[in-house]
Every structure is written in C-alpha cells, then in structure tokens.
Amino acid sequence: MSDTLEKAAAALNEKLAGGEFDSSAKFAIADLGSIVLDANGARVSDEDADVILSADADTFEQILSGELNPTGAFMAGKLSVDGDMGIAMKLASVLA
Secondary structure (H helix, E strand, O other): OOHHHHHHHHHHHHHHOOOOOOOOEEEEEOOOEEEEEEOOEEEEOOOOOOEEEEEOHHHHHHHHHOOOOHHHHHHOOOOEEEEOHHHHHHHHHHHO
C-alpha cells in the first residue's frame, strides 16, 4: 500500500472533519491506487462509489493542498468525473 495514499487519506479526513458528506466518492490516482470517501471518512480502497474522480498524482496533490480548485482541474481536463456530477460538486465544496 502506498505511503502517499495513506498520507492523502489522512489529509482528506482532516478536511472532511465537521463537513457534511453523506455520499461516496473515489479518487482514482494514476499509478498509485484509489481513496474512497464516504460518511465514515477517507481510506485507501478500491470499492464502488457514487462518483469516481480520476487524475494523475500531481493534479491530485495540487487539489489536496488547495493549489488547484477541483472545478478548475475538471474544466482544464486534468480531472475526469464518472458518475453523479452533483456528488462531485458537493465534494468539491467540502474540500474547499
């Protein structure tokens, strides 16, 4: 299991703390693996989710650090969304 993914899951849990996210989403990070977020928090996993957000590791790190807005990444073609776009938008607002 990737140390990078474990650190990212921990950072996502900090961002989700106190936020209302009652759906499920998966970040699929190229060449690293996946992180699933739901009402129980974020964890390294490849289980099914309502929406899948795919990006390379650099883009994911920029989104996580706040350097890159998820909506901007999507518009620039750096982030692809497969599934419920409404859930993706809700997640973007929780992570902002």
